[in-house]
Amino acid sequence: MSAGAIIMMVIGLGTVWGGALITILIALATDKKNKLKHESSK
């Protein structure tokens, strides 16, 4: 494979998979924070 194709493949997969991963981690972290807040207010 040429360098150009490898770079584009890494950029392509990295952007969408990385985007999915980061947004899922944000959601998990927020849910955890909300749960802790909810428990401490009880």
Next chain:
Amino acid sequence: MREVWQSRKGFIFAAAGAAIGLGNLWRFPFQAYKNGGGAFLLPYFVALITCAIPLMIMEYAYGRQIRGGAVKAFSNLKKKYEIFGWIQVMIPIVVMTYYSTIISVSVVFMVYSLGHAFGIINWLSDPGPIMGMVAGSAKNALDLGAGISIYILIAVVFVWIANWLIVKKGISGGIEKISNIFTPLLMVMIVVFMINAIRLNGSAIGLEALFKPDFSKILDPGIWVSAYAQVFFSTTLAVGVMIAYGSYLHEKADIVNSAFITVFLNSSFDLAAGVLVFSTLGYLVSTMGVEFTSFGTGAGVAFIAFPIAISTMTSNVVAQGLLGFVFFLCLFIAGLTSSISMLESFATAALDKFKISREKLVTIISLFGFAGSACFASYAGFNYILDIVDAYVGNIVIAGLGLIEVVLISYIYGTKELRQQANEFSDFKVGKWWDILLKYFTPLLLGAVVVTNIINLFTGLLSMDVIGVIAQIVFGWGIVLIMIGASIVFYKRKWTTSVNEK
């Protein structure tokens, strides 16, 4: 009391399952291949950020806010706009009628794969005769006497029963439960297939063809229109599905991040499918001397190229058959999670307006849908009419209604108010850039997609013979007129639910 999603995970899996469909497997890879390879990724990413994500946030937020499907959504803006809502939810029903026949072929091939594994029939190395037997042949779209595929007809009964069983149980009891199992299973299976495909000899040739950038094409406006069309159609926007799913969200549910996750998961599947398809085609190019487009650029890739590739991956017949079974199961799941969302889009809209039990409504829609699918199970229907209807409904009506939807919601309901509502309980917030995109940028680009598709449709007519033109008018414009006619009938009927009277 309106149902709500039991968990955020369930909602996201259902929405991602709706967006991820059979089209992801062949549409994105060949769009990229034809439009500059790796260079196509630039307009694709721009389209994700400026079209798919803003529209997804808008549909989730507006659906949750008005607590209703597309019909209530448009009616809420102005009574007379309700008609657009009805046309919008007619789309998934029409699409379902032919989409279910493609899912049916996966079901037939699952059965044949088991037959291969148990040594009853050896077909994976030469799937042409089986495909020919299943799909049959007709002279043209008007050759309605050519016959009907009994294989598709039987399998389509199974597909509609599966849809009926899931959707009649409602959001949390049916769609959420199934999506919680099927969507992650589908993702795992596609990643496993992708890794396996990369290991094949010649996969690098395929990946080179897919990702090698041709930046000279980047200034071609046609590529940008293709990227926007790809992103728009791939994410199941403007067909009432995401508005309906949003309407079942808890009032304090996150909107913005869920929209980002849905779009990124769908795109992840697009890219994974690209790697899977082109690695496999690269393998076939290097071992059989075929070309990348030898199996066509549509369903032929899944139903012809993949069985051949599977047959050469191992000499063990049992392993070949089981691998084939899992692959076609993967296609079946991708199709089913999308088709239940299509059925739900109409069901939500109708339940908002008419006092009728969900079970009775879903049964009626399923019976009508099955009757439509039976037409597409005919040889002329499956081989010709399906493509015509898809071109008119899929390319023009969806994009046209998407344009109407974004303009009406942005300018009548207002983006500022909707943004505040979307941001209120979200993990992170969108700024004013979202308003600007929805008000000016997205309508402009969607308008370009609509105009381009209409021009392509008319210029396509010029290269057709008389029978081709008649078929386009009868089945293309015919189905559009039927959809509008049926929408007017539903629009004229009185609201009988108490929710609206309030």
